[in-house]
Amino acid sequence: MLSLIIFLPLVGGIIILFTSKANETLLKGIALGASLSSFVLSLFMTALFKVGGGFQFVELGNWIPSLGIHYHLGVDGLSLPLIVLTALLSLLSVAYSWRIELRLKEYLFLFLLLEAGMLGVFAALDFFLFYIFWEITLVPMYFLIAIWGGPRKEYAAMKFFLYTLVGSLAMLLAILIMYFNAQPHTFNMLTLIEQQPLAGKAALAALAFWGFFLSFAIKVPMWPFHTWLPDAHVEAPTAGSVILAGILLKMGTYGFVRVSLPMLPEAFRVYAPAVAVLALLGIVYGALVAMAQTDLKKLVAYSSVNHMGYVMLGVAAAAAAFGSPEKAVAAATALNGAVFEMVAHGIITGALFLLVGVLYDYRAHTRGVDEFGGLGARLPLYTGITTIAMLASLGLPALMGFVAEFFIFVGSFGIFPYLTVVAVTGVVFTAAMFLWTIQRIFLGPFNERWAGIPDLDTREKVSLVPLAVLMVIFGLYPKPLLDVINAAMTTLVGMVR
Numbered sequence: 289m290l291s292l293i294i295f296l297p298l299v300g301g302i303i304i305l306f307t308s309k310a311n312e313t314l315l316k317g318i319a320l321g322a323s324l325s326s327f328v329l330s331l332f333m334t335a336l337f338k339v340g341g342g343f344q345f346v347e348l349g350n351w352i353p354s355l356g357i358h359y360h361l362g363v364d365g366l367s368l369p370l371i372v373l374t375a376l377l378s379l380l381s382v383a384y385s386w387r388i389e390l391r392l393k394e395y396l397f398l399f400l401l402l403e404a405g406m407l408g409v410f411a412a413l414d415f416f417l418f419y420i421f422w423e424i425t426l427v428p429m430y431f432l433i434a435i436w437g438g439p440r441k442e443y444a445a446m447k448f449f450l451y452t453l454v455g456s457l458a459m460l461l462a463i464l465i466m467y468f469n470a471q472p473h474t475f476n477m478l479t480l481i482e483q484q485p486l487a488g489k490a491a492l493a494a495l496a497f498w499g500f501f502l503s504f505a506i507k508v509p510m511w512p513f514h515t516w517l518p519d520a521h522v523e524a525p526t527a528g529s530v531i532l533a534g535i536l537l538k539m540g541t542y543g544f545v546r547v548s549l550p551m552l553p554e555a556f557r558v559y560a561p562a563v564a565v566l567a568l569l570g571i572v573y574g575a576l577v578a579m580a581q582t583d584l585k586k587l588v589a590y591s592s593v594n595h596m597g598y599v600m601l602g603v604a605a606a607a608a609a610f611g612s613p614e615k616a617v618a619a620a621t622a623l624n625g626a627v628f629e630m631v632a633h634g635i636i637t638g639a640l641f642l643l644v645g646v647l648y649d650y651r652a653h654t655r656g657v658d659e660f661g662g663l664g665a666r667l668p669l670y671t672g673i674t675t676i677a678m679l680a681s682l683g684l685p686a687l688m689g690f691v692a693e694f695f696i697f698v699g700s701f702g703i704f705p706y707l708t709v710v711a712v713t714g715v716v717f718t719a720a721m722f723l724w725t726i727q728r729i730f731l732g733p734f735n736e737r738w739a740g741i742p743d744l745d746t747r748e749k750v751s752l753v754p755l756a757v758l759m760v761i762f763g764l765y766p767k768p769l770l771d772v773i774n775a776a777m778t779t780l781v782g783m784v785r
Contacts, residue, residue, distance in 0.1 A: 301400035365776030444523035455503035462499030507540030521589035526645025534638035560608035570597030575717035602626030622699025629692035662734030
């Protein structure tokens with residue numbers, strides 16, 4: 289089933305390559321069908337998933353046995369929510385992209401290739417396979433930005449590519465260190481977690497840790513490796529920004545939880561305070577810089593730096609608790625919040641970038657926050673969904689963002705109390721930033737320049753309403769998602785104690 293979920297989008301993309309570009313309706317139908325099939329299968333897999341059952345739907349086959357390389361897939365409570373999130377956002381992004389006219393055939397192929405790569409990253413349990421899927425995501429996103437992006441698209445695409453490529457090379461070095469120190473040599477991620485090949489080898493463990501750190505931190509992105517993100521977001525097409533913020537950033541935090549924490553617990557414990565300080569800087573810096581933006585898309589982009597900082601604070605807190613059984617509950621709580629925040633941020637920020645695109649792409653053709661005013665009375669549905677997304681992002685109780693941040697702060701306070709107190713100020717800055725944004729765009733006197741602007745159409749409702757519903761459902765009743773995540777995180781904390 290996992291192989292079908294991963295490769296159905298790729299099969300759809302290959303079919304698109306052999307379809308006439310003149311038949312745009314068929315091209316869109318194939319892309320929508322491939323994404324929908326993958327999403328439906330991910331829901332079916334979720335229905336069959338047994339909470340607390342460890343890795344499930346495992347697929348294992350020989351690939352290059354002479355090098356210890358296998359085709360190895362599986363999901364647990366960490367990867368399952370991210371796979372479903374990837375399939376959902378990809379489906380909604382394809383639906384939103386219905387109006388793309390420039391080189392539609394290539395656009396849809398690249399988008400489906402990107403979806404397959406992202407799904408593969410979250411399912412791969414062999415480092416060789418993991419690295420291939422990781423690299424597959426780099427190329428389509430580069431072209432999506434470079435061809436369908438904004439005025440500075442070439443610059444933003446090249447910056448994204450170079451940053452990510454440097455991180456990939458660092459990760460390759462770290463993988464090879466793990467491989468050559470394992471006995472027998474293997475790329476099997478579960479075997480490497482069990483063997484702990486670098487335990488007691490402080491220098492090699494530190495080198496491997498920082499190799500993984502550089503790769504994952506660039507992807508997150510953590511401060512000060514974040515500078516590629518605002519350019520990429522601002523110049524990327526709307527659907528590209530949704531995937532970039534909703535999924536690609538999660539590959540970095542997923543790497544820290546899946547790889548760095550269980551494979552290098554001793555090294556991560558040593559460097560956890562430094563990682564936590566960088567996370568704290570990202571939290572405060574991201575919120576303050578976002579508050580200073582007048583470009584709505586750049587504002588949302590910097591808010592991602594802020595929110596991914598919360599995730600990394602939770603991960604660093606769990607790493608610092610290694611070797612302290614009395615802090616196991618706090619570590620599990622922080623990790624639960626971190627993973628929940630990955631999903632929440634994907635849903636919330638994905639919606640926010642779609643909302644920016646609705647306003648910019650097909651209506652106002654401007655993203656200047658100060659150029660609007662009073663839109664609440666003219667665009668009630670658009671205003672309602674935007675307000676829900678912004679309130680969820682700032683952490684309002686009863687919405688999804690609050691649950692994630694609450695767990696992170698409760699868990700982290702038991703490990704990094706002083707850093708957590710400072711991190712809470714990020715919530716205040718984020719609240720001020722989003723409330724001020726709501727006031728400038730939707731309240732006050734109406735700007736007659738936008739007298740004829742229409743509310744959401746059917747296609748836009750299909751893309752946005754499901755995300756708004758999820759923000760409320762998981763804000764009011766997070767138990768189903770938390771149960772899945774908690775089983776995996778409790779197991780992980782038990783492994784690294």
